[in-house]
Amino acid sequence: MKTFNFNEDVVSTNIVVTDGFFDGGAGTKAGSNYTTSSLSAAQKNYYYNVQFNSKDHFSCTYGHIGGSGSAEQSTTVEGTTQAVYKQFYNFTENNRASLKNGVGWIINSVTQSDAYMIAAERLQMKDRLNPGTWTITLSGSTTAGVGAELKLTDNSKTTDPTAAPFGEKYIIYSGSAGSVQATGTEYGHFYPDAGLFILSAAEVSGSLPGSSGWIQSGSGDVGKHNGLAPDTRVNSAADNAWKITRALEQGSVTLRSEENQYIYDYFCRAKANEVNYSTNLTFWSGSDYIIRHSDMQNNPQTYISEVGLYDGGGDLMAVGKLSAPLEKNFSSEAIIKVRLTY
């Protein structure tokens, strides 16, 4: 085995690889491709899963700071929407004491009493979601039942992020693919490292309220004009997580995943007078192991078909295969760049 000269033979590079978020690497999928997965009634009290190609891609939920929209909410029973709100707030915000004072997510300089949350499936988003390139198109209608769309994106192309407990936080505005259309209205917060979109229920329902019949129609009623005005009754029929799920299913999403990759290039050099013999038994012949071909006796030819990278103890750590064997003899040199990515 030969030892690497690390000053000359090894080059490392860190690159960010992006890919379409959806199964198979697709970057955009219309909501008509989505389905909701089978969940128990108890799970649907909290969230819905949106699938593409039978694989989970998003989880959609709704939270209310006071528990409105839950089946139960009282001084002795904490509603499901309150639990969701507190869980996501504590997860995404630094000032965890503020909830005690009735202060939640501040969007448009106002505490948002309720919010829709869209969480990206970790398997699809890889290391994190790619900021500045996504568009979520929510589809619904006005109170009069006229169809309308709300296209959302983040402000990462023009504005530095603020800090979430685990990384970056951006503001969600209307726009697409990182191009903000108007900064007058903040629609929510985007946390790329957590794969989370927190949408102000007040703001998104301002654009897509849905018809009045829809608001208290419960889940599964797709005959009415859907929208995002929440049903704030304390009633088991209130099913606001379904509202954001339905708006996604009628809209579309363009989204990319991000992954950090570390590339190590090892330059493996075979000089003219090196590696011209082989331990391959077909190289030799007979019980005395004589070189098989007499014309090779003074000019041996070997064929490099693989390169092994070893640790100091001689254990094989990585192996690279050539697409075709490379001829090597005393008249040739070879440099094989072995690329290891992980």
Added chain:
Amino acid sequence: MGILDNDTVIVDAILTKLGRNKLRLGQSLGITQYAFGDTGVDYTLYNPNHPSGSDSYGSAITSLPMLEAVPDDDVFMRSKLYGIGQRGIQNFAFVDLPDGLTRTIYHIPDGIESTPIELKPRVYSAGKETSANNFRFTVLDMRGLMAKNEGSSVTGTAFNAADIDKRQLVGTSLSLNAQGGQISRNVTRTVNIELADGGAAPVQVAVTVQKNTAVDDPGAGSS
């Protein structure tokens, strides 16, 4: 005046199971060395009588599609290329085992112990035995076995452990035995023996290990 080839080929490598395991344990890969191999190349396909002349002698080898790399570290790099400056080598040294390439670890009757085997390889070059050689013994699966040689001993994981337990020892010989009462069925295990510093054709020994979990299991000499 001839021009020497200076080819640069780019190859994507994959981590072996050993490499992955190092990363899993939070260790760096610690890659410091490399070697070229030709596992799977068949030099009998080299044709010095090729009608197109010497440039085509190896065309049957270079035209063959190659298999993709796989993570198992025993599949590839089994035959390595070697040589630094030597020219005119006519013979290749080889490892030989005087006691044969198939051995059996017998169960001792009326107990749960077994009889160890001793692997004492020799190296021959140009028909003569060379002296004072160190060998690398690689037991591809040590589950239920134990081994020792000069100054070191290794006990494999339990016979019914889920993961294969590959071990290596370096020395002039190797004593291999079954752990008492561990082997619940007859199995055959492989031991690769190569010169620790390379330069000789390795051998593989197939070791049959008799069941030894019950006192009435078949005894010495039976299989």
